[in-house]
Amino acid sequence: MSDGYVWFEGIPFPVVDCTPEHLRAMQDFVFKDEDVLTVSFPKSGTNWLVEILCLIYSKGDPTWVQSVPIWERSPWVENTHGYQILKDKEGPRLITSHVPIHLFPKSIFQSKTKVIYLIRNPRDILVSGYFFWIISKFVKRPESLEQYFEWFTQGHVAFGSWFDHTRGWMSLRGQENVLIVSYEELKQDTRSVVQKICRFLGKKLEPEELNSLLKHSSFQVMKENKMSNYTLLRGWLIEDKNGSLMRKGISGDWKNHFTVAQAEVFDRIFREKMAGLPPELFPWE
Numbered sequence: 001m002s003d004g005y006v007w008f009e010g011i012p013f014p015v016v017d018c019t020p021e022h023l024r025a026m027q028d029f030v031f032k033d034e035d036v037l038t039v040s041f042p043k044s045g046t047n048w049l050v051e052i053l054c055l056i057y058s059k060g061d062p063t064w065v066q067s068v069p070i071w072e073r074s075p076w077v078e079n080t081h082g083y084q085i086l087k088d089k090e091g092p093r094l095i096t097s098h099v100p101i102h103l104f105p106k107s108i109f110q111s112k113t114k115v116i117y118l119i120r121n122p123r124d125i126l127v128s129g130y131f132f133w134i135i136s137k138f139v140k141r142p143e144s145l146e147q148y149f150e151w152f153t154q155g156h157v158a159f160g161s162w163f164d165h166t167r168g169w170m171s172l173r174g175q176e177n178v179l180i181v182s183y184e185e186l187k188q189d190t191r192s193v194v195q196k197i198c199r200f201l202g203k204k205l206e207p208e209e210l211n212s213l214l215k216h217s218s219f220q221v222m223k224e225n226k227m228s229n230y231t232l233l234r235g236w237l238i239e240d241k242n243g244s245l246m247r248k249g250i251s252g253d254w255k256n257h258f259t260v261a262q263a264e265v266f267d268r269i270f271r272e273k274m275a276g277l278p279p280e281l282f283p284w285e
């Protein structure tokens, strides 16, 4: 560990449950065709999507999401604890990751694992990350939003540059086993996006199962679910006694935090870094 990150191949990783030795060993992780992998940049709404996937697999029955911590239901492959759970698990596995594509286990490219890449307006990711990292012990703590804005736009944050991460994983779009989902679409029409995910996974939910899923993955219900809201980490990895993963759960909060100058700088950087990609990939733009 150094300066609030674990460094691996030039990319900063969180200091929790993650070592360069583990990240090197992770390269040999073997994905199976029946696995389902959720990949995202941190603060894209990862845990929301994972909750939805768990509820799809339990057919809307909330027992599992109410009794097992979310990081054990869909473990992070880059975490030592998550890896231990995954490697011994039989049958279809739900797996989560924030790892950039160029450092990801290569077996993913030989398997038929279903991959869901979750995207979100990076401005909202930036704001969400700032408010989470100032209360947690996962990564280097910013002193101000202004400082975090600099770090984020330069890619000096956990898992590196959002721009590189998104470009990298988006390069898989169009493959049969890859689905791109945006936080914004999920927020705007959760039911339709969940149905799309079910079709992608070859799963069918009865209407009452879908209604139960929508209830138990809603912001308000997840906020109260200690197995999903990270309050189990209070006093250990989350310092604030009221701290939670569940902050606002809305799109566009960046407008309440960016200055006009920051908004202009971000627009320019976004245009430069994402040049050449079809604008319709980014529903918030």
Ligand SMILES: Nc1ncnc2c1ncn2[C@@H]1O[C@H](COP(=O)(O)O)[C@@H](OP(=O)(O)O)[C@H]1O
Binding pocket: 040, 041, 042, 043, 044, 045, 046, 047, 048, 124, 127, 128, 129, 131, 217, 218, 219, 220, 222, 245, 246, 247, 248, 249, 250, 253
């Ligand atoms: N059920 C839900 N509905 C909407 N947003 C949710 C949600 N569950 C989590 N989120 C939001 O997802 C973000 C966390 O992302 P991740 O899971 O990738 O760490 C937080 O965003 P905000 O900080 O903007 O509120 C959190 O509030």
Ligand SMILES: CCc1ccc(OS(=O)(=O)O)cc1
Binding pocket: 014, 016, 017, 042, 043, 071, 079, 098, 138, 158
């Ligand atoms: C439960 C431990 C853990 C570790 C790392 C995480 O990554 S991040 O906060 O999304 O960057 C999350 C949970």
